[in-house]
Amino acid sequence: MVEVGLKYEIAFYGEVIKVDSIKGLYTFRIIELYKGKYNSQFITQKYTGTCSNIPSLKQLWIVYANFNDDKTIEVSGCSPSTGFRPYGSDSMPSPPDIKISQKIDDQIKSLSFYIWDLKFENRNLQDWIYQLEKLRTYKKTQKEISDKEKTATKLESYSVYIIISLIVNIVLLASLIFVILKKKNFAK
Incomplete structure (x- = not known):
């Protein structure tokens, strides 16, 4: 998932702090910023259509996105972006079908x-x-590569x-030798 995500322009770990579902913002x-250049601590996603991921819950997210022309981002539903708790998103599979006989009571169904849910949350x-x-790890290797390039540039x-x-x-030295030789020739 990370390899696929790093193909996007920006990758970061962040928290949804504002949800405006009417404007789609x-x-x-x-x-933590892992890839991309962005100078602000806050970034806005603009919902642009049916392929956009909708982070409707205020929670932690790992986001892989591309920039729009207006410096907002587009979090594609095809990206591996995910919230810490995927409830309310399309990434949560439906619960398993449980065939209930008359003998199984509602408490067993509830427990299953x-x-x-616990297995899914654990995964x-x-x-x-x-x-x-x-x-x-990716960010650390990129920093090491950047540091090596800076060192090479300094050496150059x-x-x-x-x-x-x-x-x-x-x-x-040549000027000094020339001056000394001229004084010797002038002294003769």
């Missing part, structure tokens, strides 16, 4: 649905933590400075 507070929590760890800059200082020193 959902505001996230970015907690409760167990199903979702495992997936959630796995995605966060993969994203953090130092090389240029060393070459320039060598040329200046050679020119100064």
Whole structure:
């Protein structure tokens, strides 16, 4: 899911803090940015159609999205973006069918649905933590690559400075030798 998600322009871990379902706007507070450049702590998703994911619950989300022209984001229903608790979203499968005979009482049925909910929540929590760890690893490797590039750039800059200082020193030495030889020839 993370590999697919990183194909989008921005990836972050955040919290839905404002829901305006009438205007189709959902505001996230970015907690951790993993991919993309964004300078604000808040970002707004604009619902643009039937393929948009609707984060209607104020909760934590892992978001993979593309930018719209107006600097809002589009969270596609095809992206692996997910809320911490997927209830109320399309990502939650329907409960299993339980064939009830007259002998099974409602309490057993209720318990089996409760167990199903717990299993689903457990699986979702495992997936959630796995995605966060993969994203953090991705961010760390990107930082290491960036640091190596900066170091290489600094080394290139130092090389240029060393070459320039060598040329200046050679020119100064040649000038000094020229001045000394001219004074010797002038003294004769």
